[in-house]
Amino acid sequence: MEKTTSAKPLVSVIILNYNTFQLTLDCVASIKKYTPHDFSVEYIIVDNASANNEGVSLENTFQNTNDCKVVRSQINLGFGAGNLLGAQEASGNYFAFINSDVLFIENCFSEMISFMKSRTDVGLCGIQILNGEGKKTISHRPFEGVRYKILGRKLLYKTDSKIVKINAELNAPTQVDFVIGSFLFFNANAYRECGGFDPNIFLYYEEFDLCYRLKNLGYKTVFLPILSYIHLEGKSAGNRLLEKEHLISYLYVVRKNLGYFKFWTIKNFLLFTYFYKAPFKPKYRVLLNFLLFRGESLSHSLRHSQKQLEKTDKI
The missing domain is CATH 1.10.287 (Helix Hairpins)
Structure with missing residues (x-):
């Protein structure tokens, strides 16, 4: 990948912080560790009305950096509207919406950008998710329509061979319905064209909504299995x-x-x-x-x- 000479960043990384101060710092540090120094990346951290003045702490932490901007919301906007707020500040050719509990373990951006430059019909990419123990977890899913709900996943796969199984062993870029939202890598133009995150959705199914709208516009969502990252997903069962x-x-x-x-x-x-x-x-x-x-x-x-x-x- 050639060195970016323009003042405009190549990638805009948008990270939501909600009572995850240390996780956010670790996330940014891991991205910087595995991203080439000649890559132009801007970091936009949206504090979603965290407790204990975390927004102020983030501002103090990054005040002397020229590649990171902290945006403070005075109310918890949720996942959709929080990312929408961050995207309004973004100016890169690619938007990377990354959860604060994500850790990079390799240079993801170079391969993703190289692939998307070669495929202008791709609006969004996702890569393999690993849990905290380094084991593969679900990274893409089919749209959950009538057949999915009534027939279940197994029968859905049998009735439509085009639908990729969530546990399929893949070794090449593969078109899927939607990828999991802990790391969404957009062509910025495709993101804007589909309208971005829907602020009506506070939590859950944002990826379904985004990828379905991209599909209707003629854009593909592609899963790249050769790349991976760690997602330290919190447990919320029983809530x-x-x-x-x-x-x-x-x-x-x-x-x-x-x-x-x-x-x-x-x-x-x-x-x-x-x-x-x-x-x-x-x-x-x-x-x-x-x-x-x-x-x-x-x-x-x-x-x-x-x-x-x-x-x-x-x-």
């Missing part, structure tokens, strides 16, 4: 609020992208499923009650319960 948010986001994305009939079909299938599972698992009793009373409405999203930072936390 009923997040389970409800997951359901809200999913049904919103389905209705928005797949249409009302498929939304109606999937919603009623979920109600049927929750009804029969409810006697055996409390989780499904909660979700059944939630969905029966219009739980799919965005008015129930966690984004409406976020509070502005106290005055003592403001700049």
